Amino acid sequence: MLTLDDVHAYYGKSHVLEGVTMEVRAGELVALLGRNGAGKTTTLRSIAGITTTTGRITFDNQDLRGREPYEIARRGVALVQEHRGIFGVLTVEENLKIALRKGGRWGLDDVYAMFPRLRERRRNGGRALSGGEQQMLAMARALVNNPRILLLDEPTEGLAPVIVDEIVRILKAIRESGMPVLLVEQNLAVCEALADRHYILEQGRIVYTGSAQAFKADRAVRDRYLALSQ
Numbered sequence: 001m002l003t004l005d006d007v008h009a010y011y012g013k014s015h016v017l018e019g020v021t022m023e024v025r026a027g028e029l030v031a032l033l034g035r036n037g038a039g040k041t042t043t044l045r046s047i048a049g050i051t052t053t054t055g056r057i058t059f060d061n062q063d064l065r066g067r068e069p070y071e072i073a074r075r076g077v078a079l080v081q082e083h084r085g086i087f088g089v090l091t092v093e094e095n096l097k098i099a100l101r102k103g104g105r106w107g108l109d110d111v112y113a114m115f116p117r118l119r120e121r122r123r124n125g126g127r128a129l130s131g132g133e134q135q136m137l138a139m140a141r142a143l144v145n146n147p148r149i150l151l152l153d154e155p156t157e158g159l160a161p162v163i164v165d166e167i168v169r170i171l172k173a174i175r176e177s178g179m180p181v182l183l184v185e186q187n188l189a190v191c192e193a194l195a196d197r198h199y200i201l202e203q204g205r206i207v208y209t210g211s212a213q214a215f216k217a218d219r220a221v222r223d224r225y226l227a228l229s230q
């Protein structure tokens with residue numbers, strides 16, 4: 001469904017992605033792991049058209065690479081970035097309404113059922129939300145736009161364990177709805193609770209790929225590539 005084939009990305013002279021090849025198949029939740037600076041965020045930004053790349057990126061066999069971010073979004077690729085991009089002066093509900101694309105699987109009632117906290121806070125301003133609530137609003141806003149794939153950049157970073165559990169519950173429900181997800185995440189427990197497959201990125205290269213079972217069983221891989229980020 002989503003494929004990256006030999007994708008390279010540069011920031012000035014620094015070569016950040018050095019030939020990334022990976023895929024997300026229909027209905028899969030795929031975790032992309034790796035230490036700080038490995039290139040995980042750059043991979044998501046490359047798919048979304050924010051970072052310029054070489055190589056091939058396709059979604060449902062259509063080329064994404066070289067297109068503008070708005071065109072890629074219009075084709076159903078939703079990126080939920082770490083800084084979340086909530087409009088602080090708007091209420092929760094207004095933030096959702098401006099993103100709402102009617103006639104799809106996800107409407108306001110659907111996301112309120114999935115995120116009960118957002119229903120409680122629907123008249124609160126975006127600025128008054130906690131970090132966890134902002135993350136939920138960012139995810140809900142992506143959903144009401146009715147995308148065909150979700151790219152999530154560290155949705156649990158900096159959140160209290162109880163909120164992390166809530167995000168995991170929500171991501172399970174999103175996965176069960178059939179929505180494909182590419183999840184960048186440093187929290188291994190979260191990845192293991194959710195992912196069908198794992199990729200590990202190191203210095204801009206995919207150094208490991210494996211099913212959930214294979215990854216769980218392979219301590220050596222985790223120690224080798226992820227030890228510092230646990």
Ligand SMILES: Nc1ncnc2c1ncn2[C@@H]1O[C@H](COP(=O)(O)OP(=O)(O)OP(=O)(O)O)[C@@H](O)[C@H]1O
Pocket residue numbers: 011014016034035036037038039040041042043
């Ligand atoms: N806008 C930028 N300009 C220059 N270098 C950048 C820029 N953004 C990222 N980099 C560099 O590119 C490399 C990959 O960064 P990236 O943010 O993709 O890594 P990451 O795996 O997501 O790490 P983190 O978990 O720290 O976010 C790092 O060395 C980083 O310093």
